[in-house]
Amino acid sequence: MAGMAEAARLSAEIRQRERELRGLRDRLASVLAGDAAADAAHNEEDAAAFPGELPPLPAQASLSPADILRYSRQLVLPELGVRGQLLLARSSVLVVGCGGLGCPLAQYLAAAGVGRLGLVDHDVVETSNLHRQVLHGEARRGLPKAISAAAALRLLNSTVQYVPYCGALSTRTALELVRQYDVVADCSDNVPTRYLVNDACVLAGKPLVSGSALRLEGQLVVYNYQGGPCYRCLFPKPPPPETVTNCADGGVLGVVPGIMGCIQALEVLKIASGMGSSFNQFMLMFDAREGRFRNIKLRPKKPDCVVCGDNPSVTCLQDYEAFCGSSATDKCRTLHLLSSKDRISVEQYKKLLDEQVPHVLLDVRPQVEVDICRLAHAVHIPLSKLEEKDEHYLEHLEKRICEEKQRTNGQTSFPVYVICKLGNDSQKAVRILQELTVKEFASVLAKDIKGGLMAWATKIDPAFPQY
Amino acid sequence: MFDGVKKHQVTLPCQPEPWDIRNLLQWIKENLLKERPELFMQGESVRPGILVLINDADWELMGELDYKLQDQDTVHFISTLHGG
Ligand SMILES: [Zn+2]
Numbered sequence: 109m110a111g112m113a114e115a116a117r118l119s120a121e122i123r124q125r126e127r128e129l130r131g132l133r134d135r136l137a138s139v140l141a142g143d144a145a146a147d148a149a150h151n152e153e154d155a156a157a158f159p160g161e162l163p164p165l166p167a168q169a170s171l172s173p174a175d176i177l178r179y180s181r182q183l184v185l186p187e188l189g190v191r192g193q194l195l196l197a198r199s200s201v202l203v204v205g206c207g208g209l210g211c212p213l214a215q216y217l218a219a220a221g222v223g224r225l226g227l228v229d230h231d232v233v234e235t236s237n238l239h240r241q242v243l244h245g246e247a248r249r250g251l252p253k254a255i256s257a258a259a260a261l262r263l264l265n266s267t268v269q270y271v272p273y274c275g276a277l278s279t280r281t282a283l284e285l286v287r288q289y290d291v292v293a294d295c296s297d298n299v300p301t302r303y304l305v306n307d308a309c310v311l312a313g314k315p316l317v318s319g320s321a322l323r324l325e326g327q328l329v330v331y332n333y334q335g336g337p338c339y340r341c342l343f344p345k346p347p348p349p350e351t352v353t354n355c356a357d358g359g360v361l362g363v364v365p366g367i368m369g370c371i372q373a374l375e376v377l378k379i380a381s382g383m384g385s386s387f388n389q390f391m392l393m394f395d396a397r398e399g400r401f402r403n404i405k406l407r408p409k410k411p412d413c414v415v416c417g418d419n420p421s422v423t424c425l426q427d428y429e430a431f432c433g434s435s436a437t438d439k440c441r442t443l444h445l446l447s448s449k450d451r452i453s454v455e456q457y458k459k460l461l462d463e464q465v466p467h468v469l470l471d472v473r474p475q476v477e478v479d480i481c482r483l484a485h486a487v488h489i490p491l492s493k494l495e496e497k498d499e500h501y502l503e504h505l506e507k508r509i510c511e512e513k514q515r516t517n518g519q520t521s522f523p524v525y526v527i528c529k530l531g532n533d534s535q536k537a538v539r540i541l542q543e544l545t546v547k548e549f550a551s552v553l554a555k556d557i558k559g560g561l562m563a564w565a566t567k568i569d570p571a572f573p574q575y
Numbered sequence: 576m577f578d579g580v581k582k583h584q585v586t587l588p589c590q591p592e593p594w595d596i597r598n599l600l601q602w603i604k605e606n607l608l609k610e611r612p613e614l615f616m617q618g619e620s621v622r623p624g625i626l627v628l629i630n631d632a633d634w635e636l637m638g639e640l641d642y643k644l645q646d647q648d649t650v651h652f653i654s655t656l657h658g659g
Contacts, residue, residue, distance in 0.1 A: 354657070
């Protein structure tokens with residue numbers, strides 16, 4: 109009997125790896141062909157190529173001697189014991205996002221002997237991920253994160269089944285996927301995905317262990333578990349998109365999602381092994397700066413919740429990007445505040461510099477980013493100081509404009525070019541400058557530089573740092 | 576948003592009616608918010624995505640805007656995080 113189960117498991121594993129290999133070959137082929145269009149179509153193809161329905165995990169009656177040796181240090185815990193370990197071996201966990209939270213989470217779940225791990229991520233490994241996404245490595249840059257994570261985990265514990273899904277979780281795929289797993293861990297990095305995962309978990313009746321981290325803070329809640337609230341009970345309306353900060357814009361210390369991902373793994377293990385979670389109707393907040401954890405008592409499940417309430421209006425998955433007004437796969441939001449006549453490209457700016465056209469370049473990034481890299485001739489005023497109309501900074505800018513203007517014999521519309529990291533804040537700054545009524549600014553013609561310093565680094569000066 | 580200050584110890588002025596959260600939010604908007612109130616408020620309440628805690632409990636358990644403030648109460652405004 110045990111032989112049959114093992115054979116079934118091995119054939120499933122072989123089919124799985126063949127699918128992965130096919131995906132890798134296709135990808136390699138498209139990279140070698142240098143075909144940008146194929147790359148753009150990749151996400152769609154991937155979603156279509158998500159592995160189909162998985163066979164249920166076999167119920168193991170007992171632990172093998174190899175299992176006993178491997179898990180001995182946790183088997184002797186009365187809270188887990190053989191019973192708990194067998195429950196873990198029969199459990200499957202879907203990890204949504206193989207980034208800063210998903211890496212440590214998947215690592216501990218694999219090490220602890222969970223039966224099957226589904227690994228979802230639409231992205232590829234980049235150098236700027238490595239400080240926190242500790243399963244990936246320098247050698248796997250450019251590979252899909254789900255594949256990279258599965259490869260690292262297989263080295264750690266080859267007895268676990270790994271199912272990589274190289275694509276974004278979508279309205280079309282989420283419910284089918286969530287239904288095949290026992291517990292879901294939300295390790296994603298954006299608002300639409302959080303609502304999507306929540307609704308799929310409510311509709312499929314699965315517990316959701318949700319973690320998040322930014323800068324030096326983390327949060328964790330277990331939703332839709334034992335009659336407790338869901339994400340929508342707590343947050344019926346999505347936040348305005350302009351109030352949401354991602355890790356690329358706000359920064360994050362790698363160990364902070366590391367800590368939160370580990371606690372998420374702990375709660376998944378407690379749920380899967382039958383111990384039960386401590387964070388049903390509670391939020392754990394972590395302040396890394398102060399070294400403080402705080403437990404917050406939350407509201408119970410809301411009878412009027414649109415998805416988990418008594419008369420739900422959400423009975424199938426929706427368009428979450430439209431609902432939240434933001435994208436689930438964009439790394440950075442692109443604002444379009446200004447018309448094209450108020451903007452110039454980095455190429456145009458380079459030409460102005462080469463021709464020594466008199467102007468002032470205004471860098472509006474925060475001080476901490478200016479410390480990383482800057483263009484030497486730029487005047488620096490952080491956007492927050494412009495928003496406050498800080499007199500000291502504005503006087504400084506006025507002075508620089510006057511100095512430069514002397515080189516022009518009283519030109520009427522003196523150019524001020526505004527730059528930031530990506531070209532969003534610089535547009536806001538141009539708006540502010542256009543509204544200033546002080547006399548020195550009346551004759552100023554402010555424009556922003558599209559794509560900011562990162563466009564400068566990619567298109568003009570490859571030696572300029574990218575961050 | 577509050578000039579980078581995380582903690583504020585405030586003494587609210589006397590008023591005939593007892594202070595509730597609704598009054599407190601209005602008072603914060605007028606006295607502590609330095610710029611862009613829309614990042615904090617929407618109408619008379621906080622914007623979506625901010626969780627209010629009264630003495631470490633979800634304000635929904637305490638009556639939300641109608642909760643009557645007691646001496647020494649602690650009110651937290653938590654911005655939900657989405658990064659990972
Ligand atoms: Zn709900």
